[in-house]
Structure formats: C-alpha cells, structure tokens
Amino acid sequence: xxxxxxxxxxxxRRRLIRAGLAALAAPALxxxxxxxxxxxxxxxxLFSGADHPIQRLIRAFNARNTGVTVVSRxxxxxxxxxxxxxxxxxxxxxxxxxxxxGWKLGDFARRTLGAKDFREIFGAERxxxxxxxxxxxxxxxxxxxxxxxxxxWAMSTPVLYINQDLWTAAGIDPAAEPATAEQLYPMxxxxxxxxxxxxxxxxxxxxxxxxxxxxxxxxxxDASGRPVMDSPEAIYxxxxxxxxxxxxxWRVLTIPEMLSAFQSGGIGVMASSSAxxxxxxxxxxxxxxxxxxxxxxxxxxxMNSGGNFLAIYSNSREQQEAAYRFLDFVASPEGFEIWLxxxxxxxTTHPLPLPPGNEAAHAQLAEGLTSxxxxxxxxxLEALTAHIDWITRIVxxxxxxxxxxxxxRRAVEALIAA
Amino acid sequence: xxxxxxxxxxSGWLLAAPAVGAAVVFVWAPMLASIGFSFFDWSLLRRQxxxxxxxxxLATLSNPEFHLAAGNTLIYLLALLPMQVGVPLLxxxxxLRLRLERAAAAYRLLLFVPAVLSFPVAAVIWLWMFNPVFxxxxxxxxxxxxxxxxxxxxPDLAIxxxxxxxxxxxxxxxxxxxxxxxLTIPHEVVEAARVDGAYSLKLALTIELPxxxxxxxxxxxxxxxxxxxxxxxxVDVLTEGGPFRxxxxxxxxxxxxxxxxxxxxxxxxxxxxxxxxVALVTWAQFRFGERHVHxx
Numbered sequence: 001x002x003x004x005x006x007x008x009x010x011x012x013r014r015r016l017i018r019a020g021l022a023a024l025a026a027p028a029l030x031x032x033x034x035x036x037x038x039x040x041x042x043x044x045x046l047f048s049g050a051d052h053p054i055q056r057l058i059r060a061f062n063a064r065n066t067g068v069t070v071v072s073r074x075x076x077x078x079x080x081x082x083x084x085x086x087x088x089x090x091x092x093x094x095x096x097x098x099x100x101x102g103w104k105l106g107d108f109a110r111r112t113l114g115a116k117d118f119r120e121i122f123g124a125e126r127x128x129x130x131x132x133x134x135x136x137x138x139x140x141x142x143x144x145x146x147x148x149x150x151x152x153w154a155m156s157t158p159v160l161y162i163n164q165d166l167w168t169a170a171g172i173d174p175a176a177e178p179a180t181a182e183q184l185y186p187m188x189x190x191x192x193x194x195x196x197x198x199x200x201x202x203x204x205x206x207x208x209x210x211x212x213x214x215x216x217x218x219x220x221x222d223a224s225g226r227p228v229m230d231s232p233e234a235i236y237x238x239x240x241x242x243x244x245x246x247x248x249x250w251r252v253l254t255i256p257e258m259l260s261a262f263q264s265g266g267i268g269v270m271a272s273s274s275a276x277x278x279x280x281x282x283x284x285x286x287x288x289x290x291x292x293x294x295x296x297x298x299x300x301x302x303m304n305s306g307g308n309f310l311a312i313y314s315n316s317r318e319q320q321e322a323a324y325r326f327l328d329f330v331a332s333p334e335g336f337e338i339w340l341x342x343x344x345x346x347x348t349t350h351p352l353p354l355p356p357g358n359e360a361a362h363a364q365l366a367e368g369l370t371s372x373x374x375x376x377x378x379x380x381l382e383a384l385t386a387h388i389d390w391i392t393r394i395v396x397x398x399x400x401x402x403x404x405x406x407x408x409r410r411a412v413e414a415l416i417a418a
Numbered sequence: 419x420x421x422x423x424x425x426x427x428x429s430g431w432l433l434a435a436p437a438v439g440a441a442v443v444f445v446w447a448p449m450l451a452s453i454g455f456s457f458f459d460w461s462l463l464r465r466q467x468x469x470x471x472x473x474x475x476l477a478t479l480s481n482p483e484f485h486l487a488a489g490n491t492l493i494y495l496l497a498l499l500p501m502q503v504g505v506p507l508l509x510x511x512x513x514l515r516l517r518l519e520r521a522a523a524a525y526r527l528l529l530f531v532p533a534v535l536s537f538p539v540a541a542v543i544w545l546w547m548f549n550p551v552f553x554x555x556x557x558x559x560x561x562x563x564x565x566x567x568x569x570x571x572x573p574d575l576a577i578x579x580x581x582x583x584x585x586x587x588x589x590x591x592x593x594x595x596x597x598x599x600x601l602t603i604p605h606e607v608v609e610a611a612r613v614d615g616a617y618s619l620k621l622a623l624t625i626e627l628p629x630x631x632x633x634x635x636x637x638x639x640x641x642x643x644x645x646x647x648x649x650x651x652x653v654d655v656l657t658e659g660g661p662f663r664x665x666x667x668x669x670x671x672x673x674x675x676x677x678x679x680x681x682x683x684x685x686x687x688x689x690x691x692x693x694x695x696v697a698l699v700t701w702a703q704f705r706f707g708e709r710h711v712h713x714x
Contacts, residue, residue, distance in 0.1 A: 084677040091465070108680060112461065198551055204571075204661075251550060254571050254657070261551035382679045389662040396573055396661060 039322035040069045041097035041314075044086055046077050053278060053341035060338055061329045068322040070098075079105055079308065080381075083113070086313065090114065095313025097323045101150060102308045103141055103372050107380060110144035115311040118148045121320045130324070133331045138347040141371055142309035150309030151327050153336075155345045156275035157305045157364045158211050160184075160294065163197075164287035166268045170194040181212075181240050182297040184269070188249050191268040198267045199249040201258045202241065204395050206388050207306055208271055210373055212237035214302040215295045220373045220387070227412040229387070230405035238394060238401045240296055245395060252395055273306065274361035277343030281357065290360045305369040307344065376416055383415040449693070455686035467683070474687035484688070486663050487671035490577060494667055495645050497581050498588075502641045503634070506589045510596035511622055526597065533590035537651030540587040545570075545656065548579060576657050576665040583656060584649050592637045599633035600626060628712050635711045639703050646696055668692050 047054045058070045076082040079102035086096055090113050101109045109115040118127040127148060131139055134152055142150035168174050170191040178184040184200075192199035202208055210220050213229065216237030220229045228234070244250040253261060262270040263283040271293060272280075281288055295301040310330070312323050329335040333350040345365045346352050354362055375384045390408035393399045399407065456474055458467030478484050509529065516522040532540060547554045548569040556566040569579045603626060611625045627634070650669040653659055659666030659674065666674075672692060676685030 080678050083680075087677075087680075112680065251566075252568060252571050253550060254660075256545065257549050257551070257570065260546075261549055264552050266551035379679065379681070382681070385674075385678070389660075392660060392662045396571075398573065398662075 038067060038069070039318055040071055041319055041322045041326065042071050042073045043310075043326070044073045044075050044082050044096045044099040046074060046079065046082050046100060047342075048074060048077065049279065049282075053339055056341070057330065057335060057338045060335065061326055064329070066325050066329075068325045070326050083108075086113075090313055093315055095315070097312060097314045097316075097319040098310050098326065099313055100154070100308045101311045103306065104375060104381070104384065106142070106144050106149070106309070107374070107376070109311055110147065110149050111378075113313060115144075115149040115313060116320065118150075118312075121312065121317075122324055126324070130327060130331055133348050133350070135347050135349060141307070142311075150311040151330060152307075152309045152347060153330055153339060153344070154275070154307040154309070154342075155305050155347045155365075155369075156273045156307050156343065157303055157345065157361050157369055158208055158271055158293045159274045159360045159364070160291045161262065161270040161272060161276075161280060162289045162291060163262070163265060163268050163284075164289045166191055166195050166197055166265070166286070167289075170268070177291045178294055179292070180297045181243070181294045184294045185244055185247065185249065188244065188269055189247070192249055195268065197265070198251055198261070200244050200269045200271075201250055201253055201262065201267050202244070202271045203255055203258065204252060204388075204392055205255070206373065206384055206391065207273075207304070209238060209241055209391050210304050211293060212241040212296070214304055214370060216240065216299055217302075221376070221412075225376045225416070227383075227409045227416070229412070230402065230409045235402050235405055237296065238391075238405060242395055242401065245397075273343075274345070274358070275307070275343045277357060277361075278341055288357070290357055292360045292364055301367060303364050303367065303369055304372060305345075305365075306372040375412075377418070379415040379418050383412045386411040386415060452686045452689050455683055456690050458683050460682045470683060474684045475691070478684060478687050478691060483663055483666075484668075484671060487666045487668045490665065491646065491667040493577060494581060494584070494649060495642065497578075498584055498645045498649075499638070499641055501581075501585050502589050502592055502645075503637055505585075506593035506637075507596050507634070509593050510600055511626070513593075513597055514600050526594070529593055530590040532587050533594075535587065537584075537587060537648055538655050541583060541652045541655035544579075544583045544586075548656075570657050571661055573661045573664040576661060580649070580652050580656055580665050583652050584645070587652070588641070588644055588648075592641065595633050595637050596630065599630035603629050631711045632713055635703075635707045639700065639707075642699060642703065643696070646692075646699075668695070 043054075043058065045054055049055070055072060058072050062069055073096070075085040079100070082099065083101070083105060086099055089095055095113070101115065118130070122130070130151070131148060138152045138155060139148070141155070142148060142152040164174065170187075171194060172187050172190060176187065178187055188199035191197070206220070213220055213234040214237070216233045218228070218231045218234030218237055220227070220234070222228045245252060258267070258270060259272075259276070259280070261267050263280060265284075265286055274290070277290065293303055295303075310327060312320055314320055314323070330339065331348065333348075333352060336346065336348050336350060337352050340346055340352060340355050340358065343355075343358060343361065345358075345361055346354070347365075373384075375381065375387075377383070387408045390399075390404045390411065393407075394401050394404035398404075455467070457470060457472075459470055460467050513522050513525060516525070535543075550556055550566055550568045550571075553569075555569065559566055567575060570576050607625065607629070608621065611621055616625060646667075647669060649667065650673060653665060653667060653670045654673070657665040659670045668688070669692065672685055672688040675681050675688055
C-alpha cells in the first residue's frame with residue numbers, strides 16, 4: 001500500500017525556494033527577539049581621559065562577555081554639545097542607545113528628543129528592579145512628568161577644593177574646615193597675603209550662586225515654577241557670593257581658566273563640583289583637600305546638587321535590550337564602585353566604600369541635597385542663559401545685586417511665558 | 419538644432435551634472451529648506467511644523483541680544499578688515515624689498531604658520547597665554563609694571579582679545595596672496611617707473627598697488643567672509659560669546675539659537691537674515707570693485 005506523501009515529508013523544489021525566502025525574510029518580518037548574540041551599543045558622554053572611570057566601567061562591562069559590547073563615544077564636553085551632535089541621528093530615527101543627559105535637559109530630552117520611557121520598553125517590573133537600587137529621593141531626578149526616562153547615576157554637589165600646600169604655608173590650621181563664608185573669607189585673605197597667590201575662585205554660572213541663594217533661605221524658581229531669585233533672601237545670598245570679589249580676594253575667571261589656574265597652583269581655594277574631583281586630583285601637583293561647601297552664618301545649610309542621567313534614545317528593540325544589560329551592570333555594586341571614582345555620589349542603596357577624598361561630598365549628601373534648578377518651558381535653556389548673564393553682570397559690578405537679580409527675574413519670566 | 423548641437427549640449431550637461439548635483443544637494447536645497455523652516459516651529463521628533471508666519475523674523479529683529487550681536491559683528495568687521503588687509507599689505511611690500519631671499523622666505527613661513535591652524539586650535543593656544551593667573555601676557559604686563567588683566571572675562575576686554583586672536587590667525591593668508599601678486603608684476607613695468615623717478619612709496623602707490631588690485635579685492639571679499647563667518651570658532655572656544663554676550667557675533671547668536679536653545683525655527687530665520695546681510699555686503703563690494711579694480 002502506498003501512502004500519499006504529506007507536504008512536509010516531500011519537499012518540492014518550489015517549497016524549498018519558498019522556505020529559503022521565508023528564512024531570509026524572517027528577521028525583517030518577525031518581531032525581533034530581545035537580543036542578538038553580539039550587540040554593539042554606543043554610549044555617548046562628555047567625560048575626557050583614557051582612564052576616566054567611565055572608560056574603566058565600559059572596559060569592566062565588556063570584559064564580562066555578555067554578548068553586548070559598549071562603545072565609548074565622547075562627543076563633546078558639555079551636555080548641549082553632545083545633544084547637538086546626537087540631534088541628526090535622533091531625527092533620522094537612529095538615536096544613540098545611551099546618552100548622558102543633564103538634569104537641566106530632562107524636559108527637552110523627553111518632549112523633543114523622545115528619550116524612552118523605561119516602563120514602556122522594559123516593563124514596569126524590570127524598571128522597578130533597576131531603579132529600585134537607587135535611593136528614593138534621587139529617582140525623581142530622572143523622571144519627566146512622572147515618567148522614568150533615565151538611570152540617575154550621576155549626582156554631584158559643590159565642594160571647596162583646597163590647595164593644602166598653600167593653606168599650610170599661609171599658617172592656617174591644616175585641619176581647619178570653615179563652615180560658613182564668614183569663617184572662610186578671613187582665611188582666604190590670610191592665604192592671599194602670605195603666599196601672594198590668588199585666594200579664592202568661584203565658578204560664575206547658575207549652579208554655585210544657587211547654593212548661596214538657598215543657604216540664605218531663598219530659591220531661584222519656586223515649587224510652582226515662578227522665578228523668585230530677587231527675594232530679599234536671594235539678594236543676601238548673592239551679596240555674600242560676590243563679597244570676596246569686592247574684597248579683592250577673588251579675581252573672576254572663566255571656568256576653564258579657573259580650573260587650569262587652580263591645578264597649576266595659582267589659586268588657594270576653589271569652589272566647584274565634586275564631579276571634577278578625579279580630573280583635578282590627577283592634574284594637581286600639590287596636596288589637595290576637599291571640604292564641604294560653606295554655608296552662611298546664622299542660616300540653615302541647604303546645599304544643592306547637579307548631574308546627569310543615562311537615557312535611551314534608540315528605537316531598536318535590540319539596542320534597548322543591550323542598553324538594559326549595561327544599565328543593570330552600572331547599577332550593580334561592582335559597576336557603581338568603579339563609577340564612584342569620578343567624584344559623583346553614591347546614590348544607590350549599596351553600602352559601597354567611599355573613594356578617598358569623596359568624604360565632603362558624601363557628608364553633604366547625608367545632610368540632604370536639593371536638586372539643580374529645572375528651567376521650565378520650551379525656552380527653559382534660554383532662560384537659564386539669561387540668568388547666568390545677569391549673575392555675570394552682578395559679579396563684574398555692571399549692576400548692583402538687587403538690580404541684577406530683578407533683571408534676571410524679568411528676563412526669565414518673559415522666557416517662561418513665551 | 420542639429421543632432422550634433424544636441425549631443426554637445428547634452429555632454430556639457432552631463433559633465434556639469436556632478437558639480438550641479440552637489441551644489442543642489444549641499445547648498446541650494448539646505449538654503450531653501452532653511453527659508454521654509456524659518457516660518458515654522460519644528461518638532462524634531464514628530465518631524466512636524468507649526469506655522470508661525472513672520473513671528474521668528476519679528477522676534478529676532480526686536481531682540482536686544484540680536485542687536486548686540488549685530489553691533490559686535492560691526493565692531494569685528496571695522497577692527498579686523500583694516501588690520502587684516504593693511505598689515506599684510508605693508509608686510510608684503512617690505513618682504514618684496516628685502517634683499518636677502520632666504521630671510522624673506524623664512525619670514526614668509528613664520529608669518530604664514532598661524533593661518534594653517536584651525537580657529538579652535540589657535541584659540542586653545544591663546545587660552546593658555548590669556549590665563550590671568552599664569553598666562554604669559556600678564557607675566558609680561560607684570561614685568562612692565564602694568565596691572566594684570568582678565569583678558570577673556572572682563573566685559574570691556576573680551577571682544578578685543580578675540581579680535582587679537584583672529585588677526586594673528588588670519589593675516590598670514592592675505593600676506594601670502596599679496597606677496598604672490600606683487601611677484602607677478604612685470605619687472606619691465608617697475609624698471610620703467612623707476613626710470614621715470616618713481617621710488618618706494620610712489621612706486622608702491624601708483625604702480626604696484628593698482629596692478630595688484632584684483633588680489634586686494636579678493637582679499638577684502640574673503641576677509642569680510644572670514645570675519646562674518648569663521649571667527650565663530652574663536653568666539654566659541656575663547657569666550658562662548660561672554661561675558662554676558664559682550665563678545666558674541668551674529669553667527670554665534672545663530673549657533674546659540676539652534677544648538678544651545680534648540681529653537682530651530684528661530685535659528686533658520688536668523689540664518690536667512692545673515693545670508694541676506696552677507697549677500698548685500700558682497701554685492702556692495704563687487705559694485706565698488708567694478709570701479710576700482712584693474713584687471714590686466
């Protein structure tokens with residue numbers, strides 16, 4: 001008895017061709033599986049240096065051979081610069097898998113660049129598992145309108161960098177740790193007079209003045225999004241900020257000038273972000289000590305923070321899944337310990353050993369930190385620049401503190417309303 | 419039209435096609451797109467625009483920062499144009515009269531080297547020299563008993579520091595152009611002028627200068643374009659337009675609108691306005707050139 005062959009058991013030439021074509025078309029037609037065996041993803045960032053902790057982090061991850069290779073792409077030295085360079089690829093629908101995104105750009109990243117909602121691409125459970133390793137107070141920093149769009153891995157705070165050699169040479173107690181501006185300025189005067197070097201240098205931007213405004217009891221923008229940087233408290237704070245310039249203790253410099261001058265030993269005390277620590281420590285040829293940023297006499301300390309998060313811009317499922325593996329490593333104790341070498345704070349729930357020199361920043365974290373000012377609205381970045389311009393006018397003595405802060409409020413109000 | 423004419427015409431078009439195609443894709447299409455963008459607010463993500471009509475133009479023209487940038491651009495132009503044309507011209511005449519050929523070649527090389535550098539590289543070199551704490555310029559001032567300066571952060575000085583760097587960086591190119599043009603003047607013409615009693619200044623003003631007027635005209639046109647355009651690299655690295663916009667210019671204003679504030683529609687409107695301005699200046703230069711440039 002003969003049986004009629006079943007279609008599967010008797011492949012004809014036509015069927016073979018069909019099967020071959022189907023196999024070729026499958027990757028394009030079927031929903032892509034989560035992850036191929038050898039995915040390469042770009043991590044766009046702004047950190048310079050071949051041995052910067054971000055490079056060590058990437059090397060440590062790649063060495064694990066997870067099937068994902070992370071490629072480091074330093075596309076600039078500012079958040080705006082790397083965003084600018086990513087614009088065209090994002091517009092073409094081929095955004096980078098991962099990009100460091102400044103908190104101040106969070107709103108823009110979500111609404112204009114389309115930073116991905118973690119819950120949408122990873123699901124609620126995996127997102128909770130990932131972000132649950134970060135302290136509850138930092139998670140909202142990588143959210144826009146309640147949507148988690150990033151891993152809040154990088155948080156810094158202003159601290160004082162002290163050239164300990166000059167400090168000691170000036171006859172100041174080597175262990176002295178001034179807690180207020182009122183205590184610091186006489187010490188800086190002593191340092192300047194005895195060593196002949198510039199005593200102090202502050203960054204002229206929006207961030208450090210915010211610390212003075214907050215420590216005086218004011219705010220830059222209140223909880224309802226209203227600019228309030230010309231309140232009496234804020235005016236007092238900025239008066240204290242510019243006082244060393246008026247006293248001849250602070251020659252105003254641009255930030256790159258300040259950094260190179262401090263690193264070359266030309267400045268006694270510098271106020272800057274704790275995140276600069278790894279770079280400054282590497283370049284400085286003197287004993288460096290970091291202490292907490294000074295507050296103001298008789299006012300409650302209220303320091304601010306700043307930083308960035310890692311957001312996903314790729315539309316590809318494979319790239320997104322590969323990015324998750326890297327994020328998972330970053331958020332692990334092993335990964336985050338490497339990352340702490342930058343000078344950023346331990347914002348995870350892991351009890352990690354602090355790298356030496358990072359104690360002051362972590363002491364400030366323990367006191368509680370407010371976030372960087374978020375400049376609202378589609379013209380928020382312009383409002384931020386307008387505010388910095390007014391602060392610069394004040395520092396240069398072109399306007400009084402009260403006039404300058406009033407000018408800033410008006411300019412920011414107009415841009416927020418636009 | 420004969421078949422041969424038609425074929426000749428077609429082959430001409432075919433030969434020109436790559437250049438025409440490149441110009442259309444990389445020049446004309448982006449220019450037309452910019453004009454289109456300037457009437458919209460663009461969403462990069464949705465690739466959609468919201469019609470804004472002339473709003474971006476009106477907002478730009480009434481913005482005090484645009485006025486400041488336009489004023490600064492004029493300062494850059496008025497300061498740099500005479501310097502970048504006058505000084506190299508003078509140096510070219512001096513080099514021509516230098517009898518030691520080797521010394522002239524060495525001078526030419528040394529004076530031309532900065533022109534080879536890009537603006538950002540030149541600016542980085544100058545950042546070190548300008549540093550108020552350890553920079554060589556303040557050390558020099560100190561040695562002369564002068565007070566130290568904040569070259570880049572003093573609102574009254576910043577623009578002049580950028581001008582100094584731009585001059586140092588660019589004058590070598592014009593020097594080379596003038597020197598080469600002077601060398602092309604026929605020896606007999608110069609000899610004849612000398613026989614007629616024209617020496618040094620008179621020779622330079624009445625014979626050599628008119629004969630190199632095409633090169634002079636070329637240098638003026640390219641210098642204006644460099645000042646309006648390329649200087650933005652130096653502004654970005656040295657001062658970022660600061661302090662408080664005091665050293666910005668029109669192109670940096672455009673860059674900020676587009677790539678720092680991400681206001682693409684407004685940036686496109688600024689680009690159109692700058693293009694109109696450059697076209698107007700160039701047209702005026704050519705009108706002037708028609709009357710005063712002598713082509714041999």
